[in-house]
Amino acid sequence: MIPALLTLLMCQLAGEAAARALALPLPGPVLGMVLLLAGFAVFPRLVDVVRPVAQGILGHLSLLFVPAGVGVVGHLGLLGQSGLPILLALLVSTVLAIAVGALTFAAVARWTGNTP
Amino acid sequence: MSDFTEIWSYLSQGPLLWLTATLAAYALGDAAFRAAGRRPFVNPVLVAVVLLGVVLWATATPYATYFEGAQFVHFLLGPATVALALPLWDNLAHVRRAALPIAAALLAGSATAVVSALGIAWAFGIRGEVLISLAPKSATAPVALGISDAIGGSPTLTAVLVILTGITGAIVATPLLNLLGLTDWRARGFAVGVAAHGIGTARAFQVNPLAGAFAGLGMGLNAVLTAFLAPALLRLFL
Numbered sequence: 297m298i299p300a301l302l303t304l305l306m307c308q309l310a311g312e313a314a315a316r317a318l319a320l321p322l323p324g325p326v327l328g329m330v331l332l333l334a335g336f337a338v339f340p341r342l343v344d345v346v347r348p349v350a351q352g353i354l355g356h357l358s359l360l361f362v363p364a365g366v367g368v369v370g371h372l373g374l375l376g377q378s379g380l381p382i383l384l385a386l387l388v389s390t391v392l393a394i395a396v397g398a399l400t401f402a403a404v405a406r407w408t409g410n411t412p
Numbered sequence: 413m414s415d416f417t418e419i420w421s422y423l424s425q426g427p428l429l430w431l432t433a434t435l436a437a438y439a440l441g442d443a444a445f446r447a448a449g450r451r452p453f454v455n456p457v458l459v460a461v462v463l464l465g466v467v468l469w470a471t472a473t474p475y476a477t478y479f480e481g482a483q484f485v486h487f488l489l490g491p492a493t494v495a496l497a498l499p500l501w502d503n504l505a506h507v508r509r510a511a512l513p514i515a516a517a518l519l520a521g522s523a524t525a526v527v528s529a530l531g532i533a534w535a536f537g538i539r540g541e542v543l544i545s546l547a548p549k550s551a552t553a554p555v556a557l558g559i560s561d562a563i564g565g566s567p568t569l570t571a572v573l574v575i576l577t578g579i580t581g582a583i584v585a586t587p588l589l590n591l592l593g594l595t596d597w598r599a600r601g602f603a604v605g606v607a608a609h610g611i612g613t614a615r616a617f618q619v620n621p622l623a624g625a626f627a628g629l630g631m632g633l634n635a636v637l638t639a640f641l642a643p644a645l646l647r648l649f650l
Contacts, residue, residue: 304491311494321639323554325493326632332497343501350495353488354624357614359438360489361578362460363482364553366434368575369465370475371568381536385546386573389529390580390607391588393550397521397603397630398594404513405596412506412596412622 300349303342307332424473430481437463450618452586457611458579489610493552496613496632499625506622507629510598517599518630521606522637525550526645534649541566547646549573551638552609552631563643574609581608582615597622605630 310331312324320327336343353360375382405411423429441459448454468478479486500507507514529546538546545565548556553574560570585604594600601623604612609631617624 301491304494307494307497308490321555321558322636323493323552323558325490326552326555326635328490328494329497329500329628329632332494333500336497336501343498346495346498350498353492353495354499354617356438357492357610357617358442358455358457359435359460360485360492361457361575361611361614362434362438362464363479363486364489364571365457365461365575365579366464366468366478366482367475368572369461369468371572374566374569374572378533378536378538378542381533381538382542382546382573383576385529385532385536385538386549386577387580387584388532389525390550390577391584392528393521393525393607394581394585394588394603395592396524397517397606398589398599399592400520401510401513401517401599401602402594402596404516405510405599408512410510410513412598 297349300346303332303335303346304328304349307335424471425477427481427484430473430478431484432481433464433467433478434460434482434485437461437467452583452615455579455582455615457582457614493610496628499617499621500629503622503625506598506625513599514602514629514633517602518606518633518637521603521630522550522634522641523645525607526638526642527648530646530649542569543649544646545569546573547642548638549577550607550609550634551642552635555635555639559639559642563646575611578608578611581612585612585615586619598626601626602630605632606634609634 307328308325311328315322315324315327437460438456440463441456444459445454445456526547529549530543533543533546544563545560548559548570553571556570556574557567561567581604589600597620601616604616605627613627613631616627
C-alpha cells in the first residue's frame with residue numbers, strides 16, 4: 297500500500313512542480329496522470345504495485361467531490377437574480393454537450409470502421 | 413460530567429466530527445442510490461451534499477470549520493486524478509484505435525458546452541463577470557478556476573457552476589444516452605467526461621469500467637482544450 301501511495305503522490309508532486317515551472321494551463325494531477333501512464337510504459341511491473349490502491353480510490357471517486365459540493369451550498373446566493381437563467385444554461389448546455397459529444401464519437405467510429 | 417453543549421462545542425471545532433459526518437453522509441447517499449435501484453437521479457454526491465448542507469445550516473457551522481475535517485477527503489482528489497492512469501492503461505489498446513473518434517468528439521463536445529452555455533445565458537441578458545465565469549464550467553475544477561481568473565470571471569462563482577454542471581451531467585447522462593440509442597461504452601463515457609469532468613467520470617465508473625476509462629480520458633483532454641477554447645469562444649459574446 298505504501299509503495300502505491302508513494303507512486304501516486306510522487307507523480308502528483310512532479311506534475312504540480314512541472315505545471316508551475318513550465319506555466320502550463322494544466323492542473324498538476326492531470327500531468328501526474330500522464331506521468332504515471334508513462335511510468336507504466338517504462339516499468340510495466342508498476343501497474344500491479346499501484347492497482348489495488350488505485351482501484352480502491354477510484355471505486356469511491358464520487359465521495360471525493362462531497363466537500364467541494366458542500367461549499368457550493370453556501371455560495372448558491374452568488375447566482376442571485378440570474379439564478380434561473382444560469383441553471384437553465386447549465387442544464388441545456390450539459391445535455392447538448394453530452395449528446396453532441398457521444399453522437400460525434402459514434403458517427404466517426406462508424407465512418408472509420410472502428411467498433412469497440 | 414460535561415454537558416452536551418460543552419461536548420458539542422469541543423467536537424464541532426475539530427476535524428474528527430466533520431470527517432465522520434462527510435463519510436456518513438456519503439454512506440447514506442450511496443445506500444439511497446442502491447435502494448433506488450442505482451437510478452441516476454438519486455446521485456450519491458447530491459444526496460450527501462444536501463444532507464451536510466442541512467446539518468451545517470441547522471448547527472450554524474461555518475464552511476471553514478467543516479472543511480477542516482473534510483479536507484482529508486478533498487485532498488484525495490489529486491491522487492485519484494493521477495490514479496485515472498490505471499483504467500487508461502488497461503484500455504490503452506481501445507484508446508489507440510479510437511484516436512479519430514476521440515479527437516472529433518472532444519472538439520465537438522467541448523465547443524458545444526462552451527457556446528451553448530454562453531449563448532443561453534446571453535439570450536437571457538446575462539453579461540459581464542457572471543457570463544465570463546460560465547465559459548469554463550465543463551472543465552475539471554482546478555483548470556476551470558484558473559481559466560476563469562485569467563479571463564476576468566469570478567473563480568468562486570465558477571467553482572459553483574463547475575460542481576452544478578458535474579452533478580447535472582451525472583444525473584442526465586444515462587437516460588439521455590439511452591434515449592439516443594447509443595450502446596458504445598466508449599462514446600458514452602467519453603462524452604460524459606468531456607461535458608461533466610470528474611463527477612461525470614465517477615458516474616461513468618458506476619455504470620461500466622470501459623465508460624469510466626474513456627470518461628477519465630475525456631476529462632483530462634477537455635481540461636487542456638477548454639484552456640484554449642473558452643477564452644476564444646467567449647469573444648463571440650463580448
